[in-house]
Amino acid sequence: MNDQKILHVVVFSAGKCPNCHHYNEQLIHDYGKGTLREVEAQMDQTSHSIRPIPCRNCGDSFSPEHLVYRDQIRKAEIVRVKVPYGNEIDPETAQAMKEGHDQRHDIFRKQEKAFWEAFCNFALSHWPKILHELRREEIEAGLRGLGLPLPEKKSETHLRREVTRKVTSDEDKALFWKAANEAFIYDHILDLGPLAWVPVQDVAWYGAERVRFVLLHFPLSEALEPLRTEYIGRIVKKEKGDNAFLFRRISQLTDELSRLRRKNTDFFHQIERLKREVAARDQKIHELHAALREARENVPTGERHPDDIRKIRELKSFIGELLDEIRRLSALLPPEEPAKEDEPEPTQPVEEPAAEPVSLDILSGKTIGVIGGIKSQRVKKEGVRILTHHGDKLDPAFYQTLEQADVVVVIPRLVSHAAMWEAKAHAIAEDKPVLFERAININRLLASVAQLLREEPPTPS
Numbered sequence: 001m002n003d004q005k006i007l008h009v010v011v012f013s014a015g016k017c018p019n020c021h022h023y024n025e026q027l028i029h030d031y032g033k034g035t036l037r038e039v040e041a042q043m044d045q046t047s048h049s050i051r052p053i054p055c056r057n058c059g060d061s062f063s064p065e066h067l068v069y070r071d072q073i074r075k076a077e078i079v080r081v082k083v084p085y086g087n088e089i090d091p092e093t094a095q096a097m098k099e100g101h102d103q104r105h106d107i108f109r110k111q112e113k114a115f116w117e118a119f120c121n122f123a124l125s126h127w128p129k130i131l132h133e134l135r136r137e138e139i140e141a142g143l144r145g146l147g148l149p150l151p152e153k154k155s156e157t158h159l160r161r162e163v164t165r166k167v168t169s170d171e172d173k174a175l176f177w178k179a180a181n182e183a184f185i186y187d188h189i190l191d192l193g194p195l196a197w198v199p200v201q202d203v204a205w206y207g208a209e210r211v212r213f214v215l216l217h218f219p220l221s222e223a224l225e226p227l228r229t230e231y232i233g234r235i236v237k238k239e240k241g242d243n244a245f246l247f248r249r250i251s252q253l254t255d256e257l258s259r260l261r262r263k264n265t266d267f268f269h270q271i272e273r274l275k276r277e278v279a280a281r282d283q284k285i286h287e288l289h290a291a292l293r294e295a296r297e298n299v300p301t302g303e304r305h306p307d308d309i310r311k312i313r314e315l316k317s318f319i320g321e322l323l324d325e326i327r328r329l330s331a332l333l334p335p336e337e338p339a340k341e342d343e344p345e346p347t348q349p350v351e352e353p354a355a356e357p358v359s360l361d362i363l364s365g366k367t368i369g370v371i372g373g374i375k376s377q378r379v380k381k382e383g384v385r386i387l388t389h390h391g392d393k394l395d396p397a398f399y400q401t402l403e404q405a406d407v408v409v410v411i412p413r414l415v416s417h418a419a420m421w422e423a424k425a426h427a428i429a430e431d432k433p434v435l436f437e438r439a440i441n442i443n444r445l446l447a448s449v450a451q452l453l454r455e456e457p458p459t460p461s
Helices: 036-044 091-102 104-125 127-133 136-145 156-166 170-192 199-206 208-217 222-235 244-298 306-332 396-404 417-429 442-455
Strands: 006-016 023-035 066-071 076-082 367-371 377-381 384-389 407-410 434-436
Touching: 006 036, 023 036, 036 170, 091 104, 091 222, 104 127, 104 170, 104 208, 127 156, 127 208, 136 156, 136 170, 170 199, 170 208, 199 208, 199 222, 208 222, 244 306, 244 417, 306 417, 367 396, 367 417, 367 442, 384 396, 384 442, 396 417, 407 417, 407 442, 417 434, 434 442
Parallel strands: 367 384, 367 407, 407 434
Antiparallel strands: 006 023, 006 066, 066 076, 377 384
8 A cells, every 4th residue: 555645544343233133333433634654653552442332223232343444535444353352461461562562663773783684694595485575666676775777667577587697696685685675674564563463464465484584583572572473373384494393383372372262252242142131031020020010909809810810820931931041041151250358248137227116917927038148047026937048049948938938028239130030030920929128127127028018919819
């Protein structure tokens, strides 16, 4: 691409909505108009944050799959880069790599003479073969560097013959080689910097021998050496000599790294889909529970209509199927991180302000099952049997507490998501009153349960 050509580069995040499969794009950066070098200089100092894309079709939000770079003047796509979810670099490493990238000119200047001597010696030892990697403009630059006249309207093959005939001494070959490769080294390799190298494309444009030497010997910051190793693994697939096994192993490890990165990205999108499915099923269960509560409130005293009984049974069956599906999807999600040691959950009831005296006569003879935040115990208070379970795991004691309870009380902030839904599902399936309460003071819990039962419509026999 012509370095002086004016571009107008803009960056979009893009992807298909997993809900309706509609393709969406969102503008995230505009580099403005400028030459290729000016735009590249801006890119060195710019990072793009990855934000969810709102779908224009269904309104849902999702994580983008690609970053798309476009030239607005020519309405052409420059490059499309897949977002590597699950392969993020920690901030300290990223900062060190960025600093090494920014210091590349100073690092190269200190070793510039040694690099060119090694590069020229490499070319001399591979002269007939490596000469064929030079393009016409590079050969002409090399001849101009020696002060030799340029043939008019000659092919690359004829130019190479001219070089073979006229450039014979090692000194002239070294001068020719350096002049021919100045654009490759200074304008491409050094200006772009290692973070922007694309070795596979460079091999196709500059030749395998030259690119291989640069990757092995170009002066880099220590923080960028792992990136050099990865680049080597991408292009050095076959090698002869004492280091053949080492290069083969690097290539294998690089291929494995690429495979794992693709797998991590696929896992990220799979987890997002599973979370979406779980959320949709949670919403359905919530709606069904609301519908059941409304149905119970609207049922007149006396026996229920047979059609209502049939519908309730169908709803309960559907809820059971949804819960089975949620358990299956939850097992596929990564385990939740354990609570931090410096923020322990309360394991004993905390004294809270006493509630106003409320008659608990309606609770006489009933068993109240409390799930969440209270150490498992069995107590009796004012003729009421109270069973408690911490709600930290779904063990036999958890299910036994639910089975024996006439009323289920759940403290959502102190139980796991799974325990909350299991308790809620049990209460719905067994037609038991269920109360979601923030307080863990026993007196306040009993007062809330008594109030719930007074408001609860009678269950017909």
